[in-house]
Amino acid sequence: MSFNSLGLSDALLKAISKKGYTTPSPIQQKAIPSILEGKDVLASAQTGTGKTAGFTLPILQILSQGKQLSHRPVRALILTPTRELAAQIFENLKEYSTYLDIRSTVIFGGVNQKPQVAQLRNGIDILVATPGRLIDLQNQGLISLSKVEILVLDEADRMLDMGFLRDIERILKVLPAKRQNLLFSATFSKDIKKLAMGILHHPVHVEATPENTTVDAIIQKIYPCAKQKKTELIIKLISEGNWKQVLVFTRTKQGANKLTEAMISAGIKAAAIHGNKGQGARTRALAGFKDGTLTALVATDIAARGLDIPLLPHVINFELPNIPEDYVHRIGRTGRAGASGEAISLVSPDETVFLRDIEKLVGLKLPKEQIPGFEPDPNASTEPIKPGQGRPQRNSTPKKPKTDNKARSNNSFGPRRPSQNNDRRSNR
Template identity: 50%
Template structure:
């Protein structure tokens, strides 16, 4: 018999919230994670974005907090969820609010880029759940605005991304401040060596859950690439946008400057576009995302910092304007589409000097991306071919001709 949310023993208040949200059957990560978390065990889970992992940890934690009753002291937190970016913090917090709409728990979110004072005020009465980024959490801790004496559970969401973004020092400072006796839940899209090392020091006899093949791209996403010269990428993108009649498109660009340049280019051609990157203040980033979700803009251009915090339903199209420096980010980028069984498409515009990045991606996902040449955009600088193992195939050198007639050595 297949699992249901009721079969986990969830209380009516949570089942009602799940039903309101239209969740019918638990996803594989929820089936495996929820009983483990309810039992108080440590958990190490490999789960990509779009697998339902947030509900996988939020529902059982809300259940346990509710069953224990409100008993949090001033400035204390009972459940701490650490995430890498502001966008993801906001997204996870909103999910907790939706799942916990009918339970009497106090929840809040804390991240940098906005005033710390309202966050400190919310902590004064104590919180059942705090979702936070590492840097802002440490700011609050150093100002004695948050205490961990009552902490029961630490959740590390997208732990690999936190390490990628250079949060190792902040994370270590947080771990030092936390009580040793606690439940720890680690969620990561990939189990790199660094993640396994971190897990070994943090988790006690953890249950390991892996719900998708290691570093696999979603099978529902059609992936292909177009070889093109770097300088012609904007022109090619506009050509594809028009010819393929793309609706909403999420575009990833390597740098913040490149993001704004593309937005300006699109605007000049009458295409509605907005941007998300680290230089934009948080309210502007959230506004850009809301405008995109509401279909007020056709194209949202983002850097990888924003890649994992974007939760967009029914997104059909992702374009890699630039290939990511870190191959794993390719999987996260294209994971924005083809979610929850829907189909999607991921197109990469690849120039000659990105061939090593392409090779790394193909090695990671264990497949060679289909190449489609677009007439009139064939590059002058050819993109070297790669083989099925993601290796760059160098063109064979032509044999040198003898200097003194065919085959004759010099005298």
């Protein structure tokens, strides 16, 4: 199948050809025709499946063929959980709208709002936003969502994990009741299905891969390791393997910083990316990782969500995630675009429960390989990690962080405590 068979306009086909794409991915083949028909869509798609083009292309076509208003109100709203993903979607929109009279912009927290407000005042057709900054600007009366025709919730599972449910509900209240809704999620928990039922109307369900499965092209390995020897082992793997690019996941921001410092001391060019890093530092770290200046990028789960790193050869779980679905998201960073990839997990005895849950989710007994000198103590406790870093209660609403900014009142979203960094939850 070619893009020509999906019903896309000549202007979009020209932009697609310019990028060198000829064959749509499975999620694009399934989602684009349904979206063009104006149907609500519930899509199961992991990062790296081409899902972004799966909704940006048809949205661009629908809006370009619709009635153009002189003041250009926001007609399509794309909500995403993180800054990085929002920026990636915006770049996608810019590239595909090269030959169209469609304006788009992106807004997120952690940066000065003035340039974003200036873009909005000039009039835009498509807005990509993280929930915190969107609510903040709407509370200030700087944006109207009354003309939205299409709503996209991208990576909806992650938005719920990060505690954005109440923000999503506030935003939904000010959108027109009559609109097209598109929900994309890598996994479908009970909470996601409940959210979808409240938003979507007779949706078409499409999926690129079966729920909660891992990519076949990824070689997965487990290295049992004493907890205190993990840093030494990861340095050994990178140095002796002469790896040029490796994405490393830690469970906490503090852990990411500590591991990065140890790598740098060992002569490995590394940088950390997490919520305590400013947007400029995060952007520089990602750019350096992509261009080869950095060998290792050490990230927390949420900070890495939405990162677009093509042909990534290695992913290392320095610590296993508490939530098994996050393992699928992590290793899905490699093995893309037909290339093979390797996902290695360093597992200490106190992560035994996490490993068991992951194997149950993916339906595989992951192969183990013991590296001499790094064996865990056979008498070490297999109890899960300490409280505060353990498994969250799945049926509870994630707690929101306290904020220190002066609350604004009399707004259409109801009471909220905005902070100077409105997307703090998205930056762990």
